[in-house]
Amino acid sequence: MAKGARTEKVDRGSEHIVLPIIALVFGVIGLVISWVPIINNAAFFFGLIGLILGIISLIVNRKNVKTISIIGTVIATAGMAIVLFTQYHYSNALDKATSELSSAVNTDDDSDSSATDKSKSDDSSSSKPMPTGEDTTLSSGNWEVGKDIKPGIYVLTAPSGSGNVDSDPKNYENPSINIILGSGEEDHETTKYRAYLNDGDQINISGLDTVNFETDKPLNNTSNDQYISGQYKVGTDIKPGRYKISAVSGSGNLITDGSVNEILSTEPDDGEVASTTVNLKNGEVLNSDVQMIQLEEQ
The missing domain is CATH 1.20.58 (Methane Monooxygenase Hydroxylase; Chain G, domain 1)
Known part of the structure; x- marks a missing residue:
């Protein structure tokens, strides 16, 4: 035991x-x-x-x-x-990580919203009627629209001589100027040029003592008509549609911010044409430095 x-x-x-x-x-x-x-x-x-x-x-x-x-x-x-x-x-x-991610997403959303609002604002501003300008004469030099000349639609002429006139738009979507303006003594000169001048654009004049800026107004959607050199907004000056565009006087470039890019001439050489048929869409800008063109609706 x-x-x-x-x-x-x-x-x-x-x-x-x-x-x-x-x-x-x-x-x-x-x-x-x-x-x-x-x-x-x-x-x-x-x-x-x-x-x-x-x-x-x-x-x-x-x-x-x-x-x-x-x-x-x-x-x-x-x-x-x-x-x-x-x-x-x-x-x-x-x-903390979740909060930072949420903050980043909200920031992106705010940026997208801001970009959308800005785009809407730009669209809204582009659809506003162009302000009425005021007849002005500018000498050789650099000038700012809104300070030295009022925004508006103008026809540019040179009383004498010949020189360059160009512009730097504040908004890259706005049309720019790049011409040789003169009194008509040379064949390659533009004697009259119609231009849209927007607030903040820079105007540069060289080789000319003075340039006259005479106010113009929208053409209210004309179609079959003749047009001097210059800028024309489709839907404001020209009715949207299909057109045959012919050179009536002189030669020069014919372009739009769409698909048109031609050299028109009354006496075409190689690479030049006497006329072209194009579709002009609402909102486009037709830019011509041909002395005179003819639009015929097709």
């Missing part, structure tokens, strides 16, 4: 030491994976189990076995604390 008693005592000691070892194992597992995002959710439960088992083993075990129980309990508690700490910081980092 003595031997049986000794056997029972060894078994009870083995049972008592298993509990703190299990607590220690759970605590260590929880501590190891407590730093890993998402997975550390499971680490908390490992730590919790280790903590519970450690407390139980502290209660039921003898003093010489309590050391393992204390270590397991401390490690389990540390793992749980690390899980809570890391979860707090991971959550803050995620919230």
Whole structure:
């Protein structure tokens, strides 16, 4: 019976030491994976189990076995604390990233909205009637529309001599001027040129003492008519449609901001034509430096 008693005592000691070892194992597992995002959710439960088992083993075990129980309990508690700490910081980092992404998306939306509003504003401003200008004479030099001459539609003439007149539009969509203006002494000169001058455009005059700017007005969608050199807006000056455009006097370039790009001449050489048939769409600008052209609706 003595031997049986000794056997029972060894078994009870083995049972008592298993509990703190299990607590220690759970605590260590929880501590190891407590730093890993998402997975550390499971680490908390490992730590919790280790903590519970450690407390139980502290209660039921003898003093010489309590050391393992204390270590397991401390490690389990540390793992749980690390899980809570890391979860707090991971959550803050995620919230910050989400907030920055949302802010970036809102900024893009605001930019798109601003661009759309600007486009609508530009369309609205382009559809407004051209202001009435005022007869003005400018000498050689650089001039700004809105300061030195009022915005409007003008016919440009040179009282004498010959020189260059060009412009730098403030809005790249507006038509520009690039002509040799003269009194008619040379064949290549333009004697009259009709132009749209918009606020902020820069006018450059060189080689001429003076240039007269005489006010003009929209032609109210005429069709079959003759036109001097210059700029004509389809839908304002010329009715949209299909036209045969012929040179009546002189030669020069005929272009639109669409698909037209020809050299017209009453006596065409190589690369020149006497007439061309084109489709003029609403909103386009017909720009000609031919002395006189004829439009015939087809």
